[in-house]
Amino acid sequence: MITCYVLSRHQKNSLCLSPYLDVDRMDDWKEDEEVVLKSSGMLTKSQKDEATYALYSAIDFCVDRWIQNKQYVPRLLICALIFTASYFVLSLAIRDPLPLIDEIAISVGLTLLGWSALAKRDTRSSVAQRRRYELKVRASERKEVIEQQLFVLEEYLDEASKVDALALCNSLCLVSEESPLPFVFEGTLDELSDIAALLFLQVRMSDKALLQTAHTLVRLRKQKRADSRLAARLYHQHMQKRIDLPLLSLLVALDEATG
The missing domain is CATH 1.10.287 (Helix Hairpins)
Structure with missing residues (x-):
């Protein structure tokens, strides 16, 4: 079964997370593999179209890389x-x-x-062309499932966009000991790990600079070392709208939650 996720964001495009970006898994998928799209609630027609477009784009990318590797x-x-x-x-x-x-x-x-x-x-x-057609047909015939636990992730992204940016940057870089955004996921660890892996995969393909920053923060926090310069740089990038600070914060939170 191919499990995909949709994370709705306030005033931003939804995040459609799917394993289709993982070229190494292409040979494992069967022609009749069931596709499940999970979301926190009923999707609107616009959100469904947006998810379909994202899945098709990921399939095109994956098939192109797969055939070129072969x-x-x-x-x-x-x-x-x-x-x-x-x-x-x-x-x-x-x-x-x-x-x-x-x-x-x-x-x-x-x-x-x-x-x-x-x-x-x-x-x-x-x-x-055949492989691309098979995958797109299954993606279009996907089963849509409501997974209320995804609302926790969406709420985290929404709250991260509302809190004071400087306080969030200081918290991420351990300049401040207080965490303005606690992350609590009541679902299973396996599901959270799957979502985290797909989100990191999505960011790796769409924004490598953000992923590199997330890895830097993860190492920094594991070493329990504060970095005021990094906090200032993140805040500066956020003010210039050069970095998705809420998404960065979620990446760090997911890495720590999944160990």
């Missing part, structure tokens, strides 16, 4: 052949005062063009 060795061998052939042809056809330079430069250019063309061909192959 075809990596053949593509590498073909490109090596292109480079070798073009180099020897050009070395005989071009006479210049700087031997090797022009031949290597042109051969590398032709090899890169060949690599790009082969990668595009692979993503449009019948195998990729």
